Amino acid sequence: MVRVAVLGASGYIGGELLRLLLQHPEAELVAATSRTHAGEYVFRVHPNLRGTTELKFSSFDGGGLAGSADLAFAALPHGESVKAVPQLADAGLKVIDLSADFRLSDSRMYPVWYGYDHPRPDLLEKFVLSIPEINRDKVKGASLVSSPGCTAITAILALAPLLKDKSLGVDRDHIVVDAKVGSSGAGGKPSLSTHFSERFNVVRPYKPAGHRHSAEIEQVLASLSGERVAVSMSAHAVNMVRGILSTSHLFVSPPPKPIDVWKAYRAMYSGSYFVRMVRDKQGPFRLPDPKLVIGSNFCDVGFEIEERTGRLVALSATDNLVKGAAGNAVQSMNLMLGLDEKTGLTMAPLHPV
Amino acid sequence: MVRVAVLGASGYIGGELLRLLLQHPEAELVAATSRTHAGEYVFRVHPNLRGTTELKFSSFDGGGLAGSADLAFAALPHGESVKAVPQLADAGLKVIDLSADFRLSDSRMYPVWYGYDHPRPDLLEKFVLSIPEINRDKVKGASLVSSPGCTAITAILALAPLLKDKSLGVDRDHIVVDAKVGSSGAGGKPSLSTHFSERFNVVRPYKPAGHRHSAEIEQVLASLSGERVAVSMSAHAVNMVRGILSTSHLFVSPPPKPIDVWKAYRAMYSGSYFVRMVRDKQGPFRLPDPKLVIGSNFCDVGFEIEERTGRLVALSATDNLVKGAAGNAVQSMNLMLGLDEKTGLTMAPLHPV
């Protein structure tokens, strides 16, 4: 039984971590911290958890956690995690960070993408960006782990095998990632743009260029392919709360055969429970659709080939709060602790919902 | 380990039973029957289950099940269950029926509400209409159990304590139940009225009078109060897939104090994990809302009093496929088998979703 703490537990990702950890057979939830809600019952902020826990939020106390917890999840905002996490790491806790503050291995990228100089480049070297389906062995041995952004991990899982397999000949300069994202990805803070009457029924191109997750995606793909990869990403808010569909448009000359694309995916994902290949001949769900992964840690992946234009369309779908965040983090914890990676994560998706 | 079969497993309730049973630690799923899908993989019809089971649908074979299963869930349409279930019961299987065919204890009600003469009044006497929060002890000893309709159990859980506690003085002739129901309650068969473009954004009064679940509600309430109770029910389809909110309007003269209503609820539900009392002073979820029970077996119950008009508004919310159907059935199975009623049912609701 590992003693775990969740920092920044009042947000949507924090709440999802609590939901998963409260039922995890090998984890004991010892603390949930929140600056604004310290002292309040957790279920007041996450009303779905009413009746399942009497835990209260506590203040973050870096030193205090060292004695009472073995592992901490940090679900803090970018820029805050970089202040809190070093205390935990230095005190010897295992840490799984869900912010962007430890995702990029090259500290020079932080001023470019996040507008600050990273204070601890030494820690960046120690953090493993965890996508178990890609670097499971590294995660197993890690004490400090970073979990990717929700649109990043979703896109990466569709793209990684295609960039790693050089025989496909993917054009690395014209990769378009067009993401459709539910509202929970934007967090729990009200504003005019999230006001229901203004947000319902939208297809809002909220980040058509310059999306920060581009950096993570490029980092992972470059690492796998051994060459620079340019990712052109656009993100759209659509009319749902949970879920991401990532449509990746790749140009390949000559266009590949389906069997070759299959091979690339199988080479990477064979044995990975949480990646499901979806490419059916009939039915409403022939290809990945976030509707079918809601509440689960699955990432569904599929593809289509357009010979006429030499295009390969790679599709991937996740629940942004689960495989896109809290679920991937718990899966990483399982690996770090030597457990089966599926432990506590085998709930099937809800359907219909 | 009990061997269980699910009859009529291709519908939404059947699919939800499979989802719950596949993860139930004390149940082994040995068969899922479907007339139209026999031979197909279960995950073709319930694509959320892809990757979680390689089970195929089988044809229903009353005799065959007797040897291979100990307990059967029947999720067949009304009128079909009454044909299939007797074979199972006569062969000694425990049965949990989710249709209306064994809910009404008085066989004379079948021609009135369902338009057919019940062929097995003897079985009606043996079936227990299971609402564990009301008749847990009866369910524990039962071999044949019927699970109520989704709008029925939702309304009953809000109303039962108020009718049982005669000191409240509820007017039994003017009880209005106004239900708001998600689309999954109408099943999986396409039609013009369920066509997305026609169904999106509706508040459709699909059954403003004469709702069949009125009979079940009246039966339970009359039994608890010892007197005839008239329930005036209207059901509306709203713009969501899962969930029911039941708003029950009761007249009480003189209007009760909140503390007295609390007492009635506590007297009945103290110790019942799956009923959560919700009546907060602040926040967006001060009273029951189906949004907060999605994916779980909870029924949230709350109330408000309008002194001016002598009205007591009792509110209850369920996920219609879980506490409204499959979850209540699994909870009943647990009791019938001597297990903790929560076994396999402790997943917290998803939020936000």
Place this chain on the structure above:
Amino acid sequence: MVRVAVLGASGYIGGELLRLLLQHPEAELVAATSRTHAGEYVFRVHPNLRGTTELKFSSFDGGGLAGSADLAFAALPHGESVKAVPQLADAGLKVIDLSADFRLSDSRMYPVWYGYDHPRPDLLEKFVLSIPEINRDKVKGASLVSSPGCTAITAILALAPLLKDKSLGVDRDHIVVDAKVGSSGAGGKPSLSTHFSERFNVVRPYKPAGHRHSAEIEQVLASLSGERVAVSMSAHAVNMVRGILSTSHLFVSPPPKPIDVWKAYRAMYSGSYFVRMVRDKQGPFRLPDPKLVIGSNFCDVGFEIEERTGRLVALSATDNLVKGAAGNAVQSMNLMLGLDEKTGLTMAPLHPV
């Protein structure tokens, strides 16, 4: 050509007034006031109006309007209208007020329902609460008009004929009005409860008892029936932006024949273009549904009878921003000016939407 001004033009009702008035063939929009947006282009706040007007918001200047406008719509919050409107009325402008400040004819009701003493009981006497389908002639002769609340007018249009026709014998003590309302009825101000992730998919009983519109409904019904009427109202927020369905549950002993209910409706609404009677035998829209009135000034009305319980269910649907507010106000303006009441209001509802 009448010169009109809209006060409080930055809210949803104000925006809908602008949308209607910009296209009204007999109205010239001379001013749109907003305290917080004075000086800004109207289309910055109401982006749907981009390209249709170059008007800017102005500050409210009671005296100034007197010279430049003939008629003013006041779409101000309750409590503010009561301060602004008297200046306009005293200066001789025709006024159509959309707040609650001039709806109740009995000034003693204001402390009870709205928590303030009305400063101008003399004006209350002069204001006509306008529901043209009920009191068209009074509106025609009026200079000061108040438009009812959106849930009030919707419920009233279903109930009025049934209470006016004493031969039906409606029980005036057990009238339940159960309303389902879209988000735009709550206005444009962001909060946690209107945050998309928290508001999507809800059926939220936001006002199960003590709804202020009860007072207006009772006032109108009592006036029509000549006797005190008690209205027990509950309002629910549902998963859509526009629209209201009002389900009114009435007890009648003995239950009426459909033909008698028809007669009551026809007696009142014959010749009223904007009330459509809906009671079909087939199709997805056999009874009123807000989906079918979106964007229009129609109020659809229908009913069902439950003989068993002696209940009459009266259903009505409106677009809360049109017939529930701005459209009814423009219809009232037409009558006040001696125009055909349909002028500028004949756009058919959108379907599907």
Place this chain on the structure above:
Amino acid sequence: MVRVAVLGASGYIGGELLRLLLQHPEAELVAATSRTHAGEYVFRVHPNLRGTTELKFSSFDGGGLAGSADLAFAALPHGESVKAVPQLADAGLKVIDLSADFRLSDSRMYPVWYGYDHPRPDLLEKFVLSIPEINRDKVKGASLVSSPGCTAITAILALAPLLKDKSLGVDRDHIVVDAKVGSSGAGGKPSLSTHFSERFNVVRPYKPAGHRHSAEIEQVLASLSGERVAVSMSAHAVNMVRGILSTSHLFVSPPPKPIDVWKAYRAMYSGSYFVRMVRDKQGPFRLPDPKLVIGSNFCDVGFEIEERTGRLVALSATDNLVKGAAGNAVQSMNLMLGLDEKTGLTMAPLHPV
């Protein structure tokens, strides 16, 4: 007053044509044909039109129309229009066809994209593919007009100026069009994939490659740029009924300045009322979003530049049933008849909705 007929008037596009034409000040609707609904009231099939017309559907009678109508809109399925329209054209009626049967000028494209040999290549030459903002003058002089597909016209309006202005240097081999489409684009026929419970909350990549509208887009862009253009299109169904957002990803080396892109758009759309340029610095609607055009004939267009990857993102939004179909057809009729193109089309979009 022109006498108009609508063929195939029972579908969603047909219904929208009726809605627009019933209020058109210069058009008299003389017939609405439907094979399956002949003899029925129009408002039975289009219940939004209840109370606005007593018209009944008639059977299509090619000869009969010749005497009674001056102009016909054909909203028939692909493959049927090609049979019906020649009769009308040969009889001297003006025709506006909304199917794909007369959109492609090169008859050799029909076997490739639609699987049939076009029987009337002579008519293909006479038909003008009408996008008034691009070829207004041609439409003015035409008697036979074809209206583009909804995703085609939406994408074209964002792309046309960028391909026409050769100084921008757009890479014509790597143009990705990623469309997000509401359900009404798929028509009114129920199926499992349009069943509400299966369709709600989806982001379904229903046509990731090989979309037929690619052919129309390439035809128009090639014509404007004078060179072959390859369009790589993917279409997704999202959780709404009306609206399209088209995200076009273009590569340009070196990346253009915003002012140069502005110039290209202004050169083409200056004076075009129905194209609104949207590129704001703040607010929830800084870029095109279908939410803001619902119910109107507007197409909103905007763009963003990603210098790092040399990408130009061009965004466009329409109501697929209005500017994407019926509205563009009525606008075309206005031009053909010498009317102001805005006649009968100036209703502002609804907001919020």
